[in-house]
Amino acid sequence: MELKKYKLGDVADIVNGATPSTHNSENYDGSIIWITPKDLSGQKQKIIRRGQRNISEIGFNNCSAQMIPPYNILMSSRAPIGLLAINENECCTNQGFKNLVLDKSICDTDYMYYYLQFHMKEIEALGSGTTFKEISKSALQGIEIRLPDLEKQRDIAKCLSDLDRKIELNKQINDNLEAMAKQLYDYWFVQFDFPNEEGKPYKSSGGAMVWNEKLKREIPEGWYAENICKIANILSGGTPSKAVDEYWNNGTIPFFGPTDCNGSVFQIKTADHITQKGLEHCASSLFEEGIVIITARGSIGKLVIVGTPMAMNQSCYALQSKEGEYEYLYFLTTQLIDCLKAKGSGSVFKSIIASDIEHSTLCVATENVVSDFCKKVKPLFEKLKTNTIEIAELTKQRDELLPLLMNGQAMVHSN
Incomplete structure (x- = not known):
């Protein structure tokens, strides 16, 4: 599998988040989806639809948060580094994030989600700080990544996403x-x-x-x-x-x-x-x-x-x-x-x-x-147990496939 070198900053705009003042109630409970690391830490799937709390337009205008278009990568950059999700809806985040708005002519969102997941230990190692580790925007921008062509990215992402969808369906059941x-x-x-x-x-x-x-x-x-x-x-x-x-x-x-x-x-x-x-x-x-x-x-x-x-x-x-x-x-x-x-x-x-x-x-x-x-x-508990066993098996299969697909040791053949 042929891979092309990029800097992460070449394929994504790194977008910061921010928190409106909590002393002004007008800043909150509006219509703008606002995500915090806590929303991702309790999350069991890769897609996030909304957070526990919205902010208002007043709150958004009173802070430096930026809007993130749908279907990009949210990544916590401190306390802890490396919580990942794909936003289903337009949203913004607090300052605990460095978010990736992707150039989708170069990289597929699902593929980048799995790519970052696979390389997260290397990304975490770039964090600095004494009280808690944080990864800077410049450090993220400078990360070297290797990507196959877009079609191959989509094939790999589909294979992994199909497993995730089945896992999520079983959890919902x-x-x-x-x-x-x-x-x-x-x-x-x-x-x-x-x-x-x-x-x-x-x-x-x-x-x-x-x-x-x-x-x-x-x-x-x-x-x-x-x-x-x-x-x-x-x-x-x-x-x-x-x-x-x-x-x-x-x-x-x-x-x-x-x-x-x-x-x-x-x-x-x-x-x-x-x-x-x-x-x-x-x-x-x-x-x-x-x-x-x-x-x-x-x-x-x-x-x-x-x-x-x-x-x-x-x-x-x-x-x-x-x-x-x-x-x-x-x-x-x-x-x-x-x-x-x-x-x-x-x-x-x-x-x-x-x-x-x-x-x-x-x-x-x-x-x-x-x-x-x-x-x-x-019968409900028996079905529940059967589904849980299947979730464990599918999770193991996905986790074993991830490094093989990312390293080119396994190939996905599209129809």
């Missing part, structure tokens, strides 16, 4: 599947309109409700005010010594930590792996599929369901359903987290300990209602 299961859970266990013996909604049809002093509210007759240990066992994790190579080298057992959470319901992949020896020399068991993990330190209060056997570190707790029905346990645990947040004065709390879980009283349903719910939503 999973979001819908989770929302459907959550809606049914809320209907049954929050509104108490689970089907009665006649198949009618329990509470709305006059089902018996009794006052519960512990919960300070009415709950269905026969239900419990208990902690989550009524239906689950609490299990803990541990980390084998990092100083012993045979616990880690060539490990094949996924080893979960809070930073592995990526927003998926099911956890399939982990960054670290341990060996069988490592498993034997740490406090963690090998947790089977269907166990619910709560992150207790670091990224606190995140939940995942074990999708493939794995161990976990000491910054987490695992909840093992006593009846093996994890679907109800998963949503009940989300209520537990809400309860803990309320005790901790909002969404910020430093850690979770076992006694927090044991001393949190929840409304727990009867076994027959739980079993009926799990049967209803099981």
Whole structure:
């Protein structure tokens, strides 16, 4: 594959961002899309449509931000360097960006997105500063890049984009599947309109409700005010010594930590792996599929369901359903987290300990209602898990293809 040399400044105008004064409310909540690094850090796909907050025309005119036409590259240039996205709509950004408005007669937007992603470590190394690293406009402009012809760029970008589109579609399907299961859970266990013996909604049809002093509210007759240990066992994790190579080298057992959470319901992949020896020399068991993990330190209060056997570190707790029905346990645990947040004065709390879980009283349903719910939503969770496995496989395929395509070691043949 023949490659032509350019400077990045030859193929793109580097456009800065800015922030209007936050002391003037007239600068905000207008119609101009305004992106910050925070908008990209929570983003799981390459296309961004809008940010959390817009600015007004007054705000835009009162700062040095520049408009970026649709379908160009947004790149954070500090704290951190290298968050990337393609803007679907015309927008501007704050000062944490150096954005690339591309010469599209030379380079394809999608290709440049993947090219920059592939070379991001080299770009990050150009950052300077003491408090935090920042990459300058001149440093970006001077980066040497090598591009194939435009048609070849489009062929390569299409191959990678097709994989990204399928990944994104699966994520959207999973979001819908989770929302459907959550809606049914809320209907049954929050509104108490689970089907009665006649198949009618329990509470709305006059089902018996009794006052519960512990919960300070009415709950269905026969239900419990208990902690989550009524239906689950609490299990803990541990980390084998990092100083012993045979616990880690060539490990094949996924080893979960809070930073592995990526927003998926099911956890399939982990960054670290341990060996069988490592498993034997740490406090963690090998947790089977269907166990619910709560992150207790670091990224606190995140939940995942074990999708493939794995161990976990000491910054987490695992909840093992006593009846093996994890679907109800998963949503009940989300209520537990809400309860803990309320005790901790909002969404910020430093850690979770076992006694927090044991001393949190929840409304727990009867076994027959739980079993009926799990049967209803099981197909949704099975499909959700299947999609998550496919996402992991497609992501691996894309990440393996990226360097091969960029280096010309693999070729894409267009029809």
